[in-house]
Amino acid sequence: MNGAESLIRTLIASGVEVCFANAGTSEIHFVLALDEIEGMRCILGLAETVVAGCANGYGRMAEKPAVTLVHCGPGFANGIANVHNARRANTPMVNIVGDQATYHRPFDPPLAADTEGLARAVSHWVRTSSSAEHVSSDGAAAVQAARTPPGQIATLIVPADIAWTEGSRPALPLPVAPRQRVAPEVIRTAARILRTREPAMLLLGGHALGEAGLYSAHRITYATGAKLRAPTQVPHIARGRGRVPIERVPYVVDTALSALSGLKHLILVGAKPPMGFFAYPGKPSLMTPQDCAMTVLARPEQDAVAALEELADDVGAPRVVRIEEAGLKPHIVSGPFESEAFGLTLAALLPENAVVVDDSVTSGRSFFPATYNAAPHVWFQGTGGAIGHGLPCATGAAVACPDCKIVCLQADGAGMYSLQALWTQAREKLDVVNVVFANRVYKILFGELRSTGAEPGRASNTLFDLGRPDLDWVSLARGMGVEAVRVETLEGFADTFRAACGRRGPFLIEFRIS
Numbered sequence: 001m002n003g004a005e006s007l008i009r010t011l012i013a014s015g016v017e018v019c020f021a022n023a024g025t026s027e028i029h030f031v032l033a034l035d036e037i038e039g040m041r042c043i044l045g046l047a048e049t050v051v052a053g054c055a056n057g058y059g060r061m062a063e064k065p066a067v068t069l070v071h072c073g074p075g076f077a078n079g080i081a082n083v084h085n086a087r088r089a090n091t092p093m094v095n096i097v098g099d100q101a102t103y104h105r106p107f108d109p110p111l112a113a114d115t116e117g118l119a120r121a122v123s124h125w126v127r128t129s130s131s132a133e134h135v136s137s138d139g140a141a142a143v144q145a146a147r148t149p150p151g152q153i154a155t156l157i158v159p160a161d162i163a164w165t166e167g168s169r170p171a172l173p174l175p176v177a178p179r180q181r182v183a184p185e186v187i188r189t190a191a192r193i194l195r196t197r198e199p200a201m202l203l204l205g206g207h208a209l210g211e212a213g214l215y216s217a218h219r220i221t222y223a224t225g226a227k228l229r230a231p232t233q234v235p236h237i238a239r240g241r242g243r244v245p246i247e248r249v250p251y252v253v254d255t256a257l258s259a260l261s262g263l264k265h266l267i268l269v270g271a272k273p274p275m276g277f278f279a280y281p282g283k284p285s286l287m288t289p290q291d292c293a294m295t296v297l298a299r300p301e302q303d304a305v306a307a308l309e310e311l312a313d314d315v316g317a318p319r320v321v322r323i324e325e326a327g328l329k330p331h332i333v334s335g336p337f338e339s340e341a342f343g344l345t346l347a348a349l350l351p352e353n354a355v356v357v358d359d360s361v362t363s364g365r366s367f368f369p370a371t372y373n374a375a376p377h378v379w380f381q382g383t384g385g386a387i388g389h390g391l392p393c394a395t396g397a398a399v400a401c402p403d404c405k406i407v408c409l410q411a412d413g414a415g416m417y418s419l420q421a422l423w424t425q426a427r428e429k430l431d432v433v434n435v436v437f438a439n440r441v442y443k444i445l446f447g448e449l450r451s452t453g454a455e456p457g458r459a460s461n462t463l464f465d466l467g468r469p470d471l472d473w474v475s476l477a478r479g480m481g482v483e484a485v486r487v488e489t490l491e492g493f494a495d496t497f498r499a500a501c502g503r504r505g506p507f508l509i510e511f512r513i514s
């Protein structure tokens with residue numbers, strides 16, 4: 001068998017089931033091998049940013065990697081922003097990048113590029129296969145790297161001649177180390193801090209934001225009075241009625257500083273110290289007060305869930321602590337778009353076990369608190385700050401979870417970075433309701449500009465305005481085979497969303513914001 005075949009057989013044996021692809025000539029033998037081999041679902045993305053974003057959404061929900069197949073350095077480069085977003089989310093992902101045949105590269109053909117350099121910029125693990133004999137063990141190592149906690153980006157570059165050379169054999173899957181337990185003395189230190197009853201907060205990230213981690217954290221806060229927060233951007237969080245509500249560190253620096261003011265201890269549970277998204281003149285980078293001590297309970301790759309449970313026991317928390325229903329009651333609001341009102345309306349209608357993918361930028365500023373009491377659901381955010389993750393991420397999540405309704409909350413400017421994902425949703429008949437907030441401006445950037453004290457001028461009015469012509473999302477969606485409707489009021493949204501949730505398949509609602 002040739003290198004491509006042995007590589008695919010190895011990926012399948014290692015548990016990889018889905019290939020999001022946008023291939024070219026250097027991947028032809030890989031595609032030919034996919035034609036022959038059962039067990040890998042192949043999904044076309046019409047741009048590499050879609051391919052990478054799909055793998056990000058898939059990996060977050062499936063908790064195992066999809067493989068992406070992309071074409072040479074320039075193809076990989078097209079997807080880098082969404083690989084970066086996946087890296088920031090600790091999503092497991094394997095990228096296969098086809099490249100020039102080894103003996104052809106010295107002639108410097110047009111697509112030759114520093115593929116390894118591009119890959120290294122966003123990957124935890126990079127290798128260029130050097131022989132057909134070893135390409136399968138390279139593939140097994142790539143899956144092992146991707147699955148290493150807390151989840152990594154592994155990029156394997158496969159020169160075309162290595163894919164087509166015969167004499168290769170599949171490799172056995174490699175073992176994946178489980179999450180490391182946190183040392184008992186670290187748990188005891190955290191317990192000692194919490195017992196002082198000085199103002200303390202647990203900052204939960206990564207897998208600690210699943211249902212079990214949140215529940216143990218809730219026990220701890222009940223027993224010690226410590227507060228609880230999540231980072232500003234979270235890749236994956238269990239939410240809704242019956243689950244522990246957790247606020248995030250606010251995005252706006254001054255609001256974040258006041259939310260964390262007075263703290264004497266911040267305990268990091270799979271999270272980083274809370275920093276501002278950007279620096280601003282005269283404002284600090286870290287959101288904690290200067291005299292606040294930081295203690296690491298669990299690093300992102302450690303078993304934060306077990307650590308929280310042990311800490312809860314150590315501080316003497318009862319095993320069962322009621323989760324009080326707090327916060328706003330979901331209900332359908334009418335009138336024009338307003339962030340909190342939309343959140344309440346969405347919360348009233350969200351189907352159980354939905355996956356909400358949030359790339360809503362300023363429109364979504366108040367969605368989070370308004371949806372605490374929705375039906376149980378999972379919420380995804382962009383974690384790398386590179387906008388345009390929403391539509392592809394929702395697409396990949398729908399592949400991973402065919403029985404869940406996926407709801408993509410998408411700002412219009414960000415949506416235009418990767419709107420081709422709608423075509424993949426239609427092609428694969430994926431169950432996604434996309435809601436586009438059509439305010440026709442880069443509103444956040446006008447806000448950032450005004451916060452310097454300046455007023456928009458000729459350039460900023462050109463660069464931050466999306467009108468002239470207005471984007472027509474209904475036509476864009478229909479042009480890619482996705483049914484779409486425009487609404488201008490919350491009651492119109494409620495009717496359309498309810499109907500969209502009552503059927504299967506992709507749908508787009510353009511919410512015109514005046």
Ligand SMILES: Cc1ncc(C[n+]2csc(CCOP(=O)(O)OP(=O)(O)O)c2C)c(N)n1
Binds near residue numbers: 081413443
């Ligand atoms: C890949 C990438 N390019 C550019 C930016 C800078 N940026 C941040 S927000 C934004 C515009 C967002 O506009 P929109 O999606 O319409 O949301 P709104 O601000 O209107 O709510 C831009 C261009 C970014 N964060 N990531």
